[in-house]
Amino acid sequence: WHKTLSSGCLHRNTCAQVIRYRISNALTSTSLRYLSTAPEPASKPPRTARKNKRKVHKDVIKIVNEEIKKLPQSFAVVYIGGHQFKITNNDIIVINKIEADVGSDIILNKILSVGSKNFTLIGRPLISDRIAKVSATIMEHTKTPKVIVFKKKRRKNYKRTKGHRQNISVLRINDIEIHPELS
Numbered sequence: 001w002h003k004t005l006s007s008g009c010l011h012r013n014t015c016a017q018v019i020r021y022r023i024s025n026a027l028t029s030t031s032l033r034y035l036s037t038a039p040e041p042a043s044k045p046p047r048t049a050r051k052n053k054r055k056v057h058k059d060v061i062k063i064v065n066e067e068i069k070k071l072p073q074s075f076a077v078v079y080i081g082g083h084q085f086k087i088t089n090n091d092i093i094v095i096n097k098i099e100a101d102v103g104s105d106i107i108l109n110k111i112l113s114v115g116s117k118n119f120t121l122i123g124r125p126l127i128s129d130r131i132a133k134v135s136a137t138i139m140e141h142t143k144t145p146k147v148i149v150f151k152k153k154r155r156k157n158y159k160r161t162k163g164h165r166q167n168i169s170v171l172r173i174n175d176i177e178i179h180p181e182l183s
Helices: 012-034 047-070
Strands: 075-080 083-088 092-096 105-108 111-115 120-122 132-143 147-153 158-164 167-178
Touching (some): 075 132, 111 132
Antiparallel strands (some): 075 083, 075 111
16 A cells, blocks of 8 residues: 555655655645735825826827827727627618618717727727717618528428518618817
8 A cells, every 4th residue: 555655665654754745845835836925005106107197198198189180081889789880981781670760860879989090999888979979871671581490300290491581770871970179
């Protein structure tokens, strides 16, 4: 029995001591590796560092405001009916049917992010209505092509064929407005 635990052991006591020693070393090395003391609370950065950080923040806001005024081509990611769409001006998207008349204008208010080639504004989780608006027009209400649902249980003389067409709405994105002044 004692020879199977550790090769070269002649007595049970020595073997048990070797095993205990190895286990205690393994525990201390892992505890040092994985368990550490809590970090000390960081002291406040000096006033100059905070002023520099505010200055950098203001500079970034100024650059983004200049880019918003130019806006060659902007995009937005909107959330409609459980799906996310990346859209630009004059895009056409197909969504699950919404209750509104054909030709009516709607405003998509669940905007996840907006941006252009040089910047992106990301919401947490959504962007405020004061910062961005997306307007769209409902072009038509229609149905998708038929999907055949076929069920069969072999050797039971059971066959069922059914078709399904989902109601959908087609939207055209009219405009993505980004407020020209961020604060």
